[in-house]
Amino acid sequence: QALALIIMGVALVAILLAIPRPTVKASKGKPLPFRAVLGRVWLYGMALALASAGFGVIATFITLFYDAKGW
Secondary structure, eight states: OHHHHHHHHHHHHHHHHHTTSOOOOOOOSOOOOHHHHHHHHHHHHHHHHHHHHHHHHHHHHHHHHHHHHTO
16 A cells, blocks of 8 residues: 555656646648658557567467466
8 A cells, every 4th residue: 555655646746747847839830641640650650569469479378378277
């Protein structure tokens, strides 16, 4: 219970420190089309998807292993 209170306290301090930050001003440039944005971010999204595939494979095989052992 003490750990939960410490974590909540740290989160509250972080929120209080983040509130007074100045707002970011958006530029008034021409907006990019959806395909242009997609072209810029698809590689990073694919890397994140492939990075999480290993975790999914391990979780699946651990589940099958536990089922085979009757756990």
